[in-house]
Amino acid sequence: MRTQWMLQLQERLWGLAPWDAQKISDEWFRAHFHYAADVVNHWVGSVVDMPHAKLFNFGCGDGITDLSLVLRHGATRIHGVDIRQEYAKLPRIAREQLGMSRIPSALTFETILPGTPLAGRHSNFDAIMSWSTFEHVQRDQLAPILRDLHGCLRSGGYFFIQIEPLFYSPFGSHLRRYDDKPWHHLLASEDELWGVVQSHEGPIDAAEVDFGFADFGVDGYKRFVFKEYLALNRLTSDELVELAVAAGFSVARQERRNVEMEVPSALRDRYPQEWLLNNEIFLLLRKE
Ligand SMILES: C[S@@+](CC[C@H](N)C(=O)[O-])C[C@H]1O[C@@H](n2cnc3c(N)ncnc32)[C@H](O)[C@@H]1O
Known part of the structure; x- marks a missing residue:
């Protein structure tokens, strides 16, 4: 990836590189560039001013959602962290999928070790987002990571978490691409x-x-x-909310989505019905 100052200089000279969403051919790219980014913008953009906000993405993956937030929703500063380095592919992916010759200098990325404290180096973010990531965080690291992310936000800042599919829901294994049998x-x-x-x-x-x-x-x-x-850490919606509140957040808004499916009789007495049917949570937290 080109160094940040070079990108900034090129952008100052020539503006953002042109891009064309008509070129998108990859379905994974399309789902993140459109759906995921639009949902994040719907939740985060309703509580912070995207063009002026300092944003943080915890578990940014390949960074496609961040790219879209800049190109389509006016974000100007997003720092993404992840324990993998998929974001290093973003310049190539943006070239292939959008015909974009360089990614915006608004985007910065960082690889971390799981559980690395971030608040010492990163603070005063207006908003943090985390998409399809919290179900992957090692269970014993959930509480310290939430406390640390609380420390990364400014007072009055927001944290948006999305998880889908939740573990106990029909395809909560994340194996649906290979196994279509619910639960x-x-x-x-x-x-x-x-x-x-x-x-x-x-x-x-x-x-x-x-x-x-x-x-x-x-x-x-x-x-x-x-x-x-x-x-997978097998987190339920209730546990996530409980952990977030224990970390110091208040719940600004949440939406839980459920599937309408017949629960197999073998599972009815083993797990609460609400765990089995709740496949997604959108959780907007606030630091007071
Ligand atoms: C399913 S992917 C989602 C990535 C991205 N948010 C997206 O929507 O494509 C889950 C991501 O969480 C990251 N992850 C898992 N545990 C993490 C941790 N402790 N700290 C930061 N990232 C983590 C993984 O490396 C992976 O990129």
């Missing part, structure tokens, strides 16, 4: 599930194939996705 992860053994994933043949839903797929190959991606499943 299979709560019904089958680990070996059975791995067998289903391993024996899967044919294409997988393009909207679920991230830009890491090419690095892993077909079998490597199966191993990666299954390992991710095993590492």
Whole structure:
């Protein structure tokens, strides 16, 4: 990735590089560039002034959502952190999907070790966002990370968290691209599930194939996705809200989405119905 000062200089001289959303051919890109960015903008843009806000993305992944927030929603400063370095692909992805020759200097990224305290180096953010990330954070790191992110915000700042699918919901394993049977992860053994994933043949839903797929190959991606499943922290909406409040946040707004599906009788007595049907949470937190 080019150094930040070079990008800033080029932008000062020539403005933002031209881009064209008509060129988008990748479904993963489309889902983040349009849907995810629009939802984040809907929640965060309703409480902060996007063009003037200093934004932080916890678990930014490949940075496509951040790119869209700048190009389509007027954000001017977003710092993304992640334990992986998928964002390093963003210049290539933006070239391929938007015909954009350089990514905006508004975007900066950083690789961190899981649980690295950030508040000492990063503070006074107007808003933090975290999309499809909190279900992946190691359970014992949830409380310290939430406290640390609280410290990264200015007083009166907001934190928007989205999780989908939640673990106990029909496809909460994140394995749907290989296994379409609802709640299979709560019904089958680990070996059975791995067998289903391993024996899967044919294409997988393009909207679920991230830009890491090419690095892993077909079998490597199966191993990666299954390992991710095993590492899920199994957070429920109530637990997330409880942890956030314990970390010092107040709840500004939340929306929980449920599926309308028949719960298998084998699960009815094992888990609360609300866990089994709640597949998504949008949570807007505030630092008082
Ligand atoms: C499903 S991906 C979502 C990425 C991105 N938000 C998106 O929408 O494409 C989950 C991300 O969380 C990151 N992640 C997991 N644990 C983390 C942690 N402790 N700190 C920061 N990022 C983490 C992963 O590396 C991964 O990029």
